[in-house]
Structures are given as structure tokens and as C-alpha cells.
Amino acid sequence: MKEINSASDGQVRTAIVNSSTFGENFEDLMQKLRSLGPVKKFQFDPQVDGGRLAEALEGYQYVIASVTPNFPKTFFEKNEKLKLIARHGIGCDNVDLEAATQAGVLVTRVAHQAERDAVAELTISLIMTCLRDIIPANRAVDEGEWERRKEFVGAELSGTRVGIIGYGNIGSRVGEIISEGFGAEVSAYDPNIADAVIEKTGVKPGSFEGILRSSDLLSFNASLNEDNYHFVGEEEFELMKDGVVIVNTARGELMEKSALISALESGKVRCAGVDVLEEEPPGAGSKVREVDNLYVLPHVGSYTEKSLRVMDEKMVQDIEKLVKREVPEEIVNPEVIRSGNRAGVGK
Numbered sequence: 001m002k003e004i005n006s007a008s009d010g011q012v013r014t015a016i017v018n019s020s021t022f023g024e025n026f027e028d029l030m031q032k033l034r035s036l037g038p039v040k041k042f043q044f045d046p047q048v049d050g051g052r053l054a055e056a057l058e059g060y061q062y063v064i065a066s067v068t069p070n071f072p073k074t075f076f077e078k079n080e081k082l083k084l085i086a087r088h089g090i091g092c093d094n095v096d097l098e099a100a101t102q103a104g105v106l107v108t109r110v111a112h113q114a115e116r117d118a119v120a121e122l123t124i125s126l127i128m129t130c131l132r133d134i135i136p137a138n139r140a141v142d143e144g145e146w147e148r149r150k151e152f153v154g155a156e157l158s159g160t161r162v163g164i165i166g167y168g169n170i171g172s173r174v175g176e177i178i179s180e181g182f183g184a185e186v187s188a189y190d191p192n193i194a195d196a197v198i199e200k201t202g203v204k205p206g207s208f209e210g211i212l213r214s215s216d217l218l219s220f221n222a223s224l225n226e227d228n229y230h231f232v233g234e235e236e237f238e239l240m241k242d243g244v245v246i247v248n249t250a251r252g253e254l255m256e257k258s259a260l261i262s263a264l265e266s267g268k269v270r271c272a273g274v275d276v277l278e279e280e281p282p283g284a285g286s287k288v289r290e291v292d293n294l295y296v297l298p299h300v301g302s303y304t305e306k307s308l309r310v311m312d313e314k315m316v317q318d319i320e321k322l323v324k325r326e327v328p329e330e331i332v333n334p335e336v337i338r339s340g341n342r343a344g345v346g347k
Contacts, residue, residue, distance in 0.1 A: 012037030012323055015057050018044060018066040019088050021308055022315065029312050036323055046280065050074035057082070061342075062319045064088055065095070067299070068280065073099035083343040084108065086318045087332070088311055089302065090115055090169070091251070093224045097333045104341040106322070107332045110314045112169040118307035119249055120173035123219055126247045126273030126295065127178075131155045131217070133271075135295055155216070155245075157182045163215030164188040165208070166222025166250060167198055174219055175203045187211050190222070212236055217245040224251040232256065237263040243270040249301050252278035261287050264294050275301045 014033055016022050023030045023041065033039050040060075044053060046068035054075045057063060061083045065071065071085060076099040085095055087109040100107050129135060132154035140148040162178050164171045167190035179186045179202050187206040188198050195205035212218070218240070222228055233256040246269055248254065257278055263269040271293040280299055282288045288296055302311065318328040322343045331337065337346035 012062070012319075013060045014039045014062040014064065014319060015060040016041045016064045017057070018042070018046070018068050019064060020066070021303065022064055022066075022088055022312055025305070025308055026312050029316050032316050033319065036319065044069050046070075051078050054078035062086065062322070064315045067091065067094060069094065071095045071100070076100055076103040076105060079103075081342075083341070084318060084322055084328075086315045088315055091223055092332050093251070095332075101333045101336045101339065104336060104339075106328070106336055106341055106343060106345075108314075108318045108328050108330050109332055110311045111330055114310040114314065115302040115307055116169050116173050118304040119170045119301040120177060122275060122297075122301045123170070123174050123221070123247055123249045124177055126249065126275065126297070127157065127217065127219065127245070129295060130245045130247065130271045130273045131157060131160070136292075157184050157217075160184050161214060161216045162186045163206070163211035163218045164203070165211065165218060165220045165254075166190055167193050167203070168221070168223065170249070171219070171221030172201060174221055175201060179203060187215065209239060212239045213241070215244065216241060218247070220246070220248040220250050220254055222250050222254060224253050229253050230256045233259045234262070237268055240268065242268060244268070245270050246272040247274070248272070249275040252276040252280070257288070261291060261294075264291050269293075271295065273297075275299055 014037065016039065042056065048069045050072040051074050053069060057079060059081055061081055063082065063085045065085050065087055067089060071094060073096050082105050084106045085100065087107065090109055090112055092107060092109055095107055097107060133152040137152040157178065162184050164175050164186060167175065167188040171188065175186050175188055178184045187204045189206055189208045189211050198205040230253065232254055237259055260272065264272060273295045275297040276299055277288060277296065288294060302308065321328045322345060325345055327337060327345050
């Protein structure tokens with residue numbers, strides 16, 4: 001594979017793509033990045049075509065990427081100078097890893113621990129918001145209807161049967177907080193984790209269908225992959241208890257939006273709190289903005305000063321290392337080190 005060391009003028013160029021936070025909070029890190037070469041921020045339509053994306057980012061060897069847009073095969077076929085996509089987060093489902101590897105492009109991400117506490121704690125916040133009717137109670141006060149407080153009789157987490165779908169890095173922390181901090185009965189499903197491992201954390205393992213049927217509250221913390229896209233639809237909602245509470249801080253694509261809306265409108269789902277949507281941001285006419293018992297946050301799970309600092313530092317370190325011909329940590333496609341890559345590292 002032909003090695004490309006830099007842009008034609010010898011400068012190291014970095015593109016920050018669709019990130020709402022990188023470069024906004026820690027000027028010292030931006031100064032480090034600028035000391036290497038030009039840095040430019042880009043904001044693309046989440047559905048931008050791969051070819052157009054490649055054209056817009058032509059000449060940039062390093063990309064710091066958010067959860068959108070997608071970087072498909074066509075992007076890598078038409079971009080010859082790119083060396084690195086550094087995901088400003090944990091999930092890499094918007095990057096075609098096979099195509100990146102074939103093109104000799106490294107893909108890195110932040111360490112799982114960077115977001116663990118931040119996302120888990122936001123999950124708990126959404127759970128309590130739903131269980132205690134915090135948002136409608138606040139609205140009542142704002143509207144001068146203090147006497148409505150008798151309507152806001154919620155549930156206690158300590159007496160709730162909680163099911164966690166996805167018991168990895170963040171899901172296991174959610175389970176720990178709920179079981180040890182609130183004394184709730186917690187069950188978990190994760191096809192990639194042995195039941196014995198789940199049991200050692202003090203949580204009861206269960207089947208996907210079994211947990212859907214038995215839980216008063218469901219927390220979705222699964223990473224997105226080809227096997228679980230829209231794995232919660234009409235049939236799955238029918239399995240759930242009437243009045244179930246749902247929280248999703250993982251990926252919006254785990255659920256069929258229309259099925260979730262229908263379940264909320266019918267009362268099958270008492271309320272839902274989500275930090276993620278399949279379409280981000282939702283359009284002006286989107287139903288998710290009209291359903292009173294759906295509480296939507298703008299994908300801020302990792303938005304704490306501590307978490308964002310760690311994430312930003314990792315992005316800068318990845319680029320610094322490649323510039324010095326060193327191998328960065330948390331490479332998602334490690335085979336690119338063995339097969340050859342444009343950065344000329346490894347082997």
C-alpha cells in the first residue's frame with residue numbers, strides 16, 4: 001500500500017466533524033491540535049452521501065468524528081489522504097470498519113471507562129424523572145397549578161423490578177447503582193456476557209423475552225449492531241407489562257420509533273425517557289416532539305466536564321501519536337496495523 005504522509009503542502013490537517021463539544025471547552029487541547037497544523041470544524045447533514053463527504057474532507061488526514069454522519073465504503077474509496085478516524089465516543093456503528101481497514105485507515109475510539117459514570121448517572125436521572133413525574137410536576141408549578149400536586153403520585157425505584165438490556169460497560173454500572181444504591185430487584189440480558197458473570201455482580205440473568213415480560217422498568221444500554229437494529233417493535237411492546245417505564249441512553253435505532261410512539265399513546269408504556277433518537281435532531285414535524293409522556297434529551301449522556309475532558313484528550317493523543325509514527329490506543333480495527341496503513345505505523 002502506498003503511504004501518504006501528509007497533505008500536498010506538508011501540513012497536518014485535522015477535521016472536526018459534527019461534534020457539538022470538541023474544541024468548545026478546553027482551549028489548551030485545541031492549542032495542542034493547532035500546533036500540529038490547520039484545524040477546521042465541519043457540520044454535515046447526518047444523511048450526507050459518502051462521496052460528497054469525502055469530497056468535502058479532501059486533504060484532511062485526521063478526522064475527529066461524532067455519532068453522525070456515516071462513513072461508508074464510498075467515503076473511503078474516494079478519500080485517499082485520510083489516515084485516522086477518531087471517534088469522539090465509544091460506539092463506532094457509523095463507520096464501515098471493513099472499508100476503513102481495506103483503505104488502510106485507522107479507526108480509534110475513547111476508552112469505555114471515559115463515559116461509564118456519566119452515561120450511567122444520566123440513565124438514573126431519566127429513570128427518576130419518569131418514576132416521579134418530575135417534568136409534569138414542574139410544568140404544573142410553572143403554569144400556576146400548584147394544587148395539581150395530588151396527581152403526581154409516582155413509584156419508588158426501591159420497589160421496582162428493573163430489567164437491563166445490554167449489560168456491558170454502562171449497563172453493568174446502571175445495574176450496580178440500582179441494586180446496591182436503591183435495593184431494587186435487577187435482571188439483565190446480554191447475549192455476549194455469560195450468565196455466571198452477570199450473577200457475580202449481584203444481578204439476576206434472564207432471557208430477552210423473560211425480562212421484557214417481567215420488568216416494571218426497562219433500561220436499554222446495548223451497543224448497536226446488525227443483530228439488534230429495531231429489535232424492539234410492536235411484538236416486543238406487547239410482551240411488556242401494562243404501564244411499563246422505558247429509558248434508553250444507548251441508541252435510538254434499537255427501537256422502532258412508530259411502535260414506541262404507539263405504545264406511549266395507548267398507555268402500554270407509562271412514560272419513556274430517552275437520550276438518543278434514530279433521527280437526530282428530530283424534524284419539526286416529528287411525533288417525538290408531540291408526545292407528552294416521552295421525555296427527550298439531546299444526546300448529552302457523556303456531557304460532564306470530567307468525561308468530556310478525557311474524551312477530548314484521547315482524540316488529541318491519537319493524532320499526536322500518529323504524527324510521531326506511534327500506535328494509538330483503542331484501535332477498533334487492529335488488523336489494519338498488520339495489513340498496512342496510510343499512517344505507516346506498526347509492523
